[in-house]
Amino acid sequence: MKAQNISFLLTDIKRLMRREFLKSDLTMTPMQARALVCVSRGEGIRQVALAEMLEIQPITLARLIDQLAADGLVERRADPQDRRAYGLYLTEEAGPCLKEIDTEIERVREKAFQGLTEAQIKAAVDALTIMHTNLSTDSSI
Numbered sequence: 001m002k003a004q005n006i007s008f009l010l011t012d013i014k015r016l017m018r019r020e021f022l023k024s025d026l027t028m029t030p031m032q033a034r035a036l037v038c039v040s041r042g043e044g045i046r047q048v049a050l051a052e053m054l055e056i057q058p059i060t061l062a063r064l065i066d067q068l069a070a071d072g073l074v075e076r077r078a079d080p081q082d083r084r085a086y087g088l089y090l091t092e093e094a095g096p097c098l099k100e101i102d103t104e105i106e107r108v109r110e111k112a113f114q115g116l117t118e119a120q121i122k123a124a125v126d127a128l129t130i131m132h133t134n135l136s137t138d139s140s141i
Contacts, residue, residue, distance in 0.1 A: 017108050024104040028071075031056070033101045035064055036090075039074055040098055044087035046079070073097055 018030050026033065031054065038053055039045060045053075051061040065088065068074045073094040076086040090098075113121055 013112070017112060020108045020111060021104055024107070026100060026104060028068075028097075032064060032068060033104075035061070036068060036073060036094060036098065037101060039088045040090055040094070043089045044077075044079075046085050046087060047076075050088065 021030050021033075028036070034054060035050065038050055047061055047065060048058055050065075051058045054061065056064075065074060065076070069076065071093075072091055075089050075091055077089055079085040079087050116124075
């Protein structure tokens with residue numbers, strides 16, 4: 001495989017993993033699941049920061065959070081440092097949902113890694129981690 005094809009391969013793998021995730025019995029979209037997981041990793045995150053992380057428009061995220069709030073999974077709380085801003089927090093009902101998401105993520109991961117040795121998986125993850133670091137670092141400063 002040519003190195004220049006890796007972008008297409010990674011994009012296609014992401015699409016196929018998303019498609020596999022959609023086969024689950026979860027009652028939420030992959031984007032809702034991603035948002036919920038991100039909130040669980042950083043409770044109190046502001047919607048603007050979460051929108052940037054998810055690479056979606058703030059208005060799109062607002063509707064997504066509205067749905068998660070209506071489902072009783074997240075709540076908005078006023079930010080004590082900025083009365084115009086709200087932080088996102090999980091509710092107790094989110095716990096079982098996050099476990100279901102983790103189960104589905106593991107199922108998809110196992111399918112994706114089928115036929116690979118532990119050494120191959122580690123090498124792939126190590127290489128992707130380095131690539132992620134290289135692209136995340138702003139070398140123009």
